[in-house]
Amino acid sequence: MSNLDYLKSEHHEFLDAAAEAMADDRLQGILGQLNDSFSQRNRDAWNAFPGSDQAREQARAIKDETLAELDKHLETLERSVMEGGGTVHWAADGEEACDAVLKIARSANAQRVVKSKSMTSEEIHLNQALETAGIETVETDLGEYILQVAGHRPSHIVAPAVHLSATDVASVLSTVSETPLANNRKELTAFARRKLRQSFAAADIGITGVNFAIAETGSIVLISNEGNARLTTSLPRIHIAIMGMEKVIPRLQDLPYFLKVLARAATGQKQSVYASIVTGARRAEEIDGPEEFHLIILDNGRSRILQGPLRESLFCIRCGACLNACPIYRNVGGHAYGGVYAGPIGAVITPLYDGLSENHHLPHASSLCGACQAACPVKIAIPDLLIKLREQLHQEPGQLGFFETAAYRFWARALRSPFAYRIGTWLATRTLGRWKRRSGWLQRLPGKLHGWTQKRDFPAPAPNRFRDWWKHEGRNEP
Amino acid sequence: MNRDEFLTRVAQAARLGNAYRIHVPPRPENVSYVGVQGDLCDAMAREVNAVGGVAKIVSSHAEAREQIAALCKQYSVLSALCWQHPVLNRCELDDLLSRQGVAKHCYDSLVKHDWSQRLQIAREADIGISSVDFAIAETGTLIVCAQPGQERVTSLLPPVHIALVEESQLVPDLLDAIELLRRSDGSLPSNIALITGPSKTGDIELQLTTGVHGPGHWHVVIIRESG
Numbered sequence: 104m105s106n107l108d109y110l111k112s113e114h115h116e117f118l119d120a121a122a123e124a125m126a127d128d129r130l131q132g133i134l135g136q137l138n139d140s141f142s143q144r145n146r147d148a149w150n151a152f153p154g155s156d157q158a159r160e161q162a163r164a165i166k167d168e169t170l171a172e173l174d175k176h177l178e179t180l181e182r183s184v185m186e187g188g189g190t191v192h193w194a195a196d197g198e199e200a201c202d203a204v205l206k207i208a209r210s211a212n213a214q215r216v217v218k219s220k221s222m223t224s225e226e227i228h229l230n231q232a233l234e235t236a237g238i239e240t241v242e243t244d245l246g247e248y249i250l251q252v253a254g255h256r257p258s259h260i261v262a263p264a265v266h267l268s269a270t271d272v273a274s275v276l277s278t279v280s281e282t283p284l285a286n287n288r289k290e291l292t293a294f295a296r297r298k299l300r301q302s303f304a305a306a307d308i309g310i311t312g313v314n315f316a317i318a319e320t321g322s323i324v325l326i327s328n329e330g331n332a333r334l335t336t337s338l339p340r341i342h343i344a345i346m347g348m349e350k351v352i353p354r355l356q357d358l359p360y361f362l363k364v365l366a367r368a369a370t371g372q373k374q375s376v377y378a379s380i381v382t383g384a385r386r387a388e389e390i391d392g393p394e395e396f397h398l399i400i401l402d403n404g405r406s407r408i409l410q411g412p413l414r415e416s417l418f419c420i421r422c423g424a425c426l427n428a429c430p431i432y433r434n435v436g437g438h439a440y441g442g443v444y445a446g447p448i449g450a451v452i453t454p455l456y457d458g459l460s461e462n463h464h465l466p467h468a469s470s471l472c473g474a475c476q477a478a479c480p481v482k483i484a485i486p487d488l489l490i491k492l493r494e495q496l497h498q499e500p501g502q503l504g505f506f507e508t509a510a511y512r513f514w515a516r517a518l519r520s521p522f523a524y525r526i527g528t529w530l531a532t533r534t535l536g537r538w539k540r541r542s543g544w545l546q547r548l549p550g551k552l553h554g555w556t557q558k559r560d561f562p563a564p565a566p567n568r569f570r571d572w573w574k575h576e577g578r579n580e581p
Numbered sequence: 582m583n584r585d586e587f588l589t590r591v592a593q594a595a596r597l598g599n600a601y602r603i604h605v606p607p608r609p610e611n612v613s614y615v616g617v618q619g620d621l622c623d624a625m626a627r628e629v630n631a632v633g634g635v636a637k638i639v640s641s642h643a644e645a646r647e648q649i650a651a652l653c654k655q656y657s658v659l660s661a662l663c664w665q666h667p668v669l670n671r672c673e674l675d676d677l678l679s680r681q682g683v684a685k686h687c688y689d690s691l692v693k694h695d696w697s698q699r700l701q702i703a704r705e706a707d708i709g710i711s712s713v714d715f716a717i718a719e720t721g722t723l724i725v726c727a728q729p730g731q732e733r734v735t736s737l738l739p740p741v742h743i744a745l746v747e748e749s750q751l752v753p754d755l756l757d758a759i760e761l762l763r764r765s766d767g768s769l770p771s772n773i774a775l776i777t778g779p780s781k782t783g784d785i786e787l788q789l790t791t792g793v794h795g796p797g798h799w800h801v802v803i804i805r806e807s808g
Contacts, residue, residue, distance in 0.1 A: 133787075157608065161612050170598065246782075264784055288786070300704065328783075355759060389727060406590050406591050406594035410596075412601050
């Protein structure tokens with residue numbers, strides 16, 4: 104745990120954090136393992152599922168159609184939730200969402216909250232808001248619980264504590280146990296089970312995210328492997344669910360396609376262990392389950408994304424498959440990205456949520472190889488979205504220096520004139536091309552250009568121009 | 582921001598965003614149906630075992646009863662949380678548990694207590710015994726719907742969960758199950774859980790560990806209704 108700053112901080116320089124991550128041997132080992140297990144399982148799962156392509160297209164189409172009339176589906180959702188006795192709260196941004204939670208907590212005189220993993224609540228910094236208000240908040244997903252005790256930020260969407268070893272976890276959890284814990288997964292897990300059961304039993308409010316919200320029935324769907332989402336929606340008196348507004352799907356019959364692709368993409372399972380379809384609070388005569396149900400619908404910049412060319416990023420169902428597939432993520436890990444969402448999809452949506460110029464490195468943190476799109480259960484064209492962001496970035500004032508602007512202008516002019524082009528290529532082959540004939544690579548470029556050769560070599564021009572080769576030999580070849 | 586302003590803004594954004602739609606061509610309904618080739622009971626048992634559960638196919642309710650008795654011995658069960666359900670009745674569960682000296686807790690006994698007492702009893706139970714509303718053979722998934730007599734905690738709080746599934750409760754694919762979830766008035770139960778395996782986590786070093794929050798031991802007894 105040497106690079107503690109990056110484990111805890113947000114919106115730092117990607118390149119600095121990435122360099123530190125790449126020098127961390129232990130982290131590199133863990134990330135390699137992540138690739139071997141999750142990424143391979145994702146590919147195997149698609150191969151073993153005969154209808155995978157159709158299911159993914161179907162899921163993608165449902166998202167596309169739903170977003171086209173998002174306001175109508177949200178109204179239907181609201182009506183259905185209210186008919187079932189629940190309450191709907193509309194939040195334009197994170198602050199309003201936190202306020203809505205605090206208001207519910209105050210009117211119920213709640214002291215203790217348990218949470219099951221929710222990226223959306225991370226996004227709005229709900230835990231800080233609750234703690235400032237003096238409400239004890241416990242994360243119950245094992246990974247999130249470990250991070251909460253350690254004070255770290257999540258490094259992966261589905262395996263948030265993947266950057267910690269069992270030894271790290273033992274020393275983290277020993278700070279909240281009466282006796283020191285051994286470096287043993289089973290014992291650590293059993294300790295967390297006992298400890299968190301007490302929190303579940305004592306909690307007044309359970310807060311969850313939402314994987315899918317079904318408009319026609321007013322249901323929310325929660326996926327987990329551990330079962331903490333079920334406990335959070337079964338034991339506390341009040342259930343609050345927080346959803347990004349793009350999570351709505353129109354009909355119950357749309358759900359199976361998402362359930363068929365989500366777990367396969369995330370972990371290679373056919374189904375996650377638990378999928379809960381929660382429709383309001385407990386009914387009369389039932390003797391367990393919450394007495395109140397609240398749904399908070401959050402915009403927080405999503406309407407701005409919806410109206411623009413990066414709309415497709417709202418299809419994301421937060422499975423984490425693109426992280427596991429990405430050669431960049433696999434080398435630098437989640438903390439380097441400095442946003443709530445890491446990896447390829449994080450490189451798209453962190454700049455959209457938190458500002459492009461503040462996160463100007465992220466659209467470039469990709470080799471555009473397309474592995475993310477191939478792994479994605481809803482086939483989001485992440486490389487295209489990254490290119491669009493790069494375009495937007497270069498249109499922002501101040502992003503291009505004098506040198507770069509002049510270089511591009513010169514380049515454009517040279518390419519427009521056949522004479523200048525001929526002279527240019529002749530010069531390049533006679534000088535650099537012949538000089539580097541043997542290796543074919545330049546190790547150091549001068550001046551501002553050395554940024555390129557700091558991390559990799561630059562291909563040298565060929566020793567002969569194509570037009571010369573064609574004139575002398577090429578045209579005679581069969 | 583109030584509701585109407587919120588929705589107006591979304592409506593406007595959705596309209597502008599139409600210029601960037603993907604337009605996936607229309608697909609037939611029920612794409613990606615997998616289903617099961619051959620016997621549903623066999624497929625169910627295979628999948629249950631594959632996800633880390635223990636499946637047993639029996640050919641009568643009497644045999645199912647023997648299985649439950651054996652599991653109660655295996656886990657040294659003193660207290661059981663049970664559904665009130667026709668399948669459990671057909672296995673004569675009440676009689677079995679009292680013979681074994683196991684304290685049985687179900688809706689009729691729990692409803693007399695207040696919430697904290699109920700929770701206490703549920704937390705101390707050694708085993709949860711339920712049936713299902715449906716089960717999906719293709720994935721080995723149990724579907725349990727909340728209603729009086731079918732408590733959520735039965736399949737959730739005890740360290741061991743046993744589900745008794747009759748052959749007629751099996752459907753081949755998730756796509757077959759989804760419309761069966763609706764009640765006659767079209768509404769859904771307050772809570773539906775699709776359960777596929779014992780509680781699992783990979784949060785420590787990506788290694789699979791069971792029983793983190795829900796049951797770590799997951800037994801499915803499939804009752805084949807022969808002839």
